[in-house]
Amino acid sequence: MAENLGDIEDLRQRKKSVGTVELQGPNGQTRTVNLEELSDADAELAAKFGYKPVFKREFGYLSTFSFAVSISGLFSTVATTFSYPLYAGGASSAVWCWLISGAGCMCIACSVAELVSAYPTCGGLYYTVSRLAPKDWVPSISWITGWLNLLGQVRSSVSRIQPITDTIQIAGLASSEYGAAQLLLAAASMGSNFTYLPTTGTIIGVMAALTVLTGLVNSLSTYWMEKMTKTYVIFHILILVTCSIALLAKCDNRHNATYVFTDVDSTSGWSPVGFAWLFGFLSVSWTMTDYDATAHITEEISNPEIKAPWAISLAMAFTYIGGFLFNIVLCFVMGDPADILASPVEQPVAQIFYNVLGKGGGIFFTIAAFFIIKFVTFTAMQSLARTLFAFSRDRLIPLSNVWIKINPITQTPIYAVWLSVFCAIAINLIGLGSYAAIAGVFNVTAIALDWSYCIPIFCKIVFGKFEPGPWHMGKAGYWVNWFACIWTLFVTIIFILPTVRPVAADTMNYAIAFLGGILIFAGMFWYLAGKKYYTGPLIEADVAEDESGDIKNGSGSSGEFPREDKKM
Numbered sequence: 001m002a003e004n005l006g007d008i009e010d011l012r013q014r015k016k017s018v019g020t021v022e023l024q025g026p027n028g029q030t031r032t033v034n035l036e037e038l039s040d041a042d043a044e045l046a047a048k049f050g051y052k053p054v055f056k057r058e059f060g061y062l063s064t065f066s067f068a069v070s071i072s073g074l075f076s077t078v079a080t081t082f083s084y085p086l087y088a089g090g091a092s093s094a095v096w097c098w099l100i101s102g103a104g105c106m107c108i109a110c111s112v113a114e115l116v117s118a119y120p121t122c123g124g125l126y127y128t129v130s131r132l133a134p135k136d137w138v139p140s141i142s143w144i145t146g147w148l149n150l151l152g153q154v155r156s157s158v159s160r161i162q163p164i165t166d167t168i169q170i171a172g173l174a175s176s177e178y179g180a181a182q183l184l185l186a187a188a189s190m191g192s193n194f195t196y197l198p199t200t201g202t203i204i205g206v207m208a209a210l211t212v213l214t215g216l217v218n219s220l221s222t223y224w225m226e227k228m229t230k231t232y233v234i235f236h237i238l239i240l241v242t243c244s245i246a247l248l249a250k251c252d253n254r255h256n257a258t259y260v261f262t263d264v265d266s267t268s269g270w271s272p273v274g275f276a277w278l279f280g281f282l283s284v285s286w287t288m289t290d291y292d293a294t295a296h297i298t299e300e301i302s303n304p305e306i307k308a309p310w311a312i313s314l315a316m317a318f319t320y321i322g323g324f325l326f327n328i329v330l331c332f333v334m335g336d337p338a339d340i341l342a343s344p345v346e347q348p349v350a351q352i353f354y355n356v357l358g359k360g361g362g363i364f365f366t367i368a369a370f371f372i373i374k375f376v377t378f379t380a381m382q383s384l385a386r387t388l389f390a391f392s393r394d395r396l397i398p399l400s401n402v403w404i405k406i407n408p409i410t411q412t413p414i415y416a417v418w419l420s421v422f423c424a425i426a427i428n429l430i431g432l433g434s435y436a437a438i439a440g441v442f443n444v445t446a447i448a449l450d451w452s453y454c455i456p457i458f459c460k461i462v463f464g465k466f467e468p469g470p471w472h473m474g475k476a477g478y479w480v481n482w483f484a485c486i487w488t489l490f491v492t493i494i495f496i497l498p499t500v501r502p503v504a505a506d507t508m509n510y511a512i513a514f515l516g517g518i519l520i521f522a523g524m525f526w527y528l529a530g531k532k533y534y535t536g537p538l539i540e541a542d543v544a545e546d547e548s549g550d551i552k553n554g555s556g557s558s559g560e561f562p563r564e565d566k567k568m
Contacts, residue, residue: 059301063226064294064308066233068315071293071383073176073376074323075240076369079349080179081283082330083341086348087499089277090265091255091331097280098327102320104487105288108450109316111457111484112291113309114477117469120304123390123537124149124295125456130537132459132466138536140526141455146396147522149292149452150387176376177214178428181206183370186345187363190354194344204432208425214377215421218385221410222300225382232375239368240322243353244329246365251333251356260331269501279499285491288319289449293383296390309471381420388416394537440510447495447515450488457481 059067085094112125119128126149129142185198185206198206218225248254255263270276294312298304334340334352343351350369354362392400407414430437460466461481473480498509526534 057300057302057304059222059226059229059297059307061307061310062233063230064297064301064311065315066231067229067297067379068294068311069233069236069318070229070375070379071290072287072315072319073373074287074319074326075236075243076179076183076373076376077287078283078323078326078330079183079347079369080373081286082327083348084283084499085280085327086337086341087268088266088279089273090337091260091263091334093264093266093277093280094283094327094331095261095324097277098284098324101281101284101491102288102324104483104491105284106316106320107480107484107487108453108457109288109291110313110473111477111481112295112453113312114468114472115456115460115466116292116295116298116312117305117309117471118467120295120298120301120308120469121390122296122299122386123394124292124387125453126391126396127537128456129459132456132463134463139531139534141459142536143396143526143530143534144519144522145452145455146391146394147518148448148455150391150397151448151518176373176380177207177211177424178203180210180370180373180377182345182347183350183366183373184210186347186350187366187370189345190350190359190363190366193359197344200432204428207428210374210377211421211424211428214374214381214424215417217378218381218417218420219407219410219412219414221412225378226300229375229379232372236372236375239365239372240326243365243368244326246361247329247333247352247356250361253335254332255334260328265337268499278494279497281491281494282499284323285450285495286446287323288316289446290380290383291316292453293380296383296386299386305469306471309469313471381417381424384420385413385416388419389413392416395534437510440508440514444495444511444514444518447492447511448518450491454485454488458485461485 082094085097089097115125115128119131121127126142126146129145130138133141181203182198185203189196189198217228264273264277266273266276268276268279270279291312294308294315298308301307330349330352333356334348335355340348340351340355345351347366350362350366353365357365388397388403391397392403397403403413403416403419405413405415461478496509496512496515498507500507
């Protein structure tokens with residue numbers, strides 16, 4: 001990276017201390033960029049990666065770390081996925097599956113951080129394919145990687161629902177927006193002493209309103225997004241710590257350590273019980289995910305090659321350790337698992353709050369979980385909008401000339417934001433028809449997101465073209481990368497299995513059908529249209545000085561060039 005910055009400085013020392021790069025947009029328009037007028041990060045983006053800087057770099061260390069923490073939403077995500085390990089194998093599944101699966105997730109997170117440090121663009125890991133794979137393979141591999149990642153990003157911005165009925169338990173993955181609506185209405189139900197119980201239609205309506213609110217927040221400038229994001233991690237840690245202390249202090253009938261760490265009690269119907277116990281891994285995978293969300297805002301971070309990977313790795317370490325400890329606390333104070341799983345508000349952890357802390361404490365911490373999950377939706381939609389922008393910059397998706405437009409006032413991709421709102425609401429509407437169908441959709445998109453990470457990681461291992469950035473794992477990276485890929489393959493197998501037996505139409509996991517359909521669609525789209533116009537992410541700029549002293553480059557995108565405001 002130091003050499004790259006040195007090259008940029010060399011460019012700036014050219015004739016009259018001014019170097020220029022001519023960037024060509026997706027529709028053939030060109031624009032000449034004066035490298036002297038750009039910050040180091042923006043100059044590198046133009047000269048090394050062939051991209052024109054269009055975002056203000058407002059994010060510093062604290063706000064970047066807070067953003068990375070917010071994408072997992074530890075407190076609220078555990079609250080909406082805790083029932084899954086309980087159904088799978090009881091208290092021991094909730095505790096030990098987190099410890100084991102979290103190690104695998106940390107390997108993925110560190111592998112992603114290493115790639116983000118080397119290639120900090122808002123295209124994320126999709127872009128890295130252009131640097132890691134053989135040139136002839138780049139278009140097809142990046143096409144699949146991009147579509148898998150985009151699907152996963154849509155999931156992330158609407159993920160983690162947990163409706164529970166008598167016949168089907170979709171505990172874990174689904175929608176953050178849906179989950180936010182559930183938590184808000186659960187608090188309302190507590191306030192009425194459970195005389196009010198929301199219907200599915202009510203949840204969908206509240207979800208849609210909350211999604212529009214998320215879109216309005218993301219329509220603000222990066223300056224305001226950075227200010228809001230910076231406060232999140234402090235609020236989250238305070239809630240997590242105070243809730244844990246309150247639960248342990250107020251609970252009069254705690255389980256003993258033997259029960260918490262050794263109890264195995266599966267109600268899933270799978271045999272042997274040891275196999276059912278493995279489904280507890282899924283709760284962790286749904287919480288410690290979307291590792292590359294921070295990568296999608298690297299063009300809004302000062303010194304992203306250092307701050308972004310630092311934030312990703314530390315945020316996932318916080319989620320790993322904090323989640324493990326919080327699950328232990330919940331297992332100590334939860335009482336009879338059958339009672340909380342039969343909660344009238346369909347939120348077992350919210351029921352624990354109510355049972356242990358009373359009506360006031362239950363409402364307070366359920367509302368706190370609602371605010372935290374709303375922060376998840378704010379940051380997830382910001383990441384998704386930047387993903388749509390980056391993919392449009394490379395003409396990966398239809399109507400690219402629309403989604404790439406930057407609002408001149410907020411300097412953000414407004415059209416991409418509201419496309420994200422539409423997708424979030426549309427996907428959640430599936431829940432009106434079938435919980436089994438929406439569970440399959442979100443299961444397969446979780447798989448898609450992890451695959452979009454491991455394809456570039458696998459390319460890094462196999463093709464040997466990787467050039468590390470300032471944050472890297474050295475020789476240990478090879479083994480960490482391999483374990484990340486193997487772990488993803490293992491968890492994928494669990495994701496596509498039905499979690500309840502015997503299997504019926506309303507308990508079937510349709511993820512494998514959706515996955516096959518998605519891959520077939522992406523393949524057909526590629527052969528019928530994509531390969532005719534898509535050539536892969538923009539490759540490294542071929543910078544050369546012509547006779548007039550100008551520095552030419554034939555790749556890039558269009559738009560305005562705001563000046564950078566560096567933050568610490």
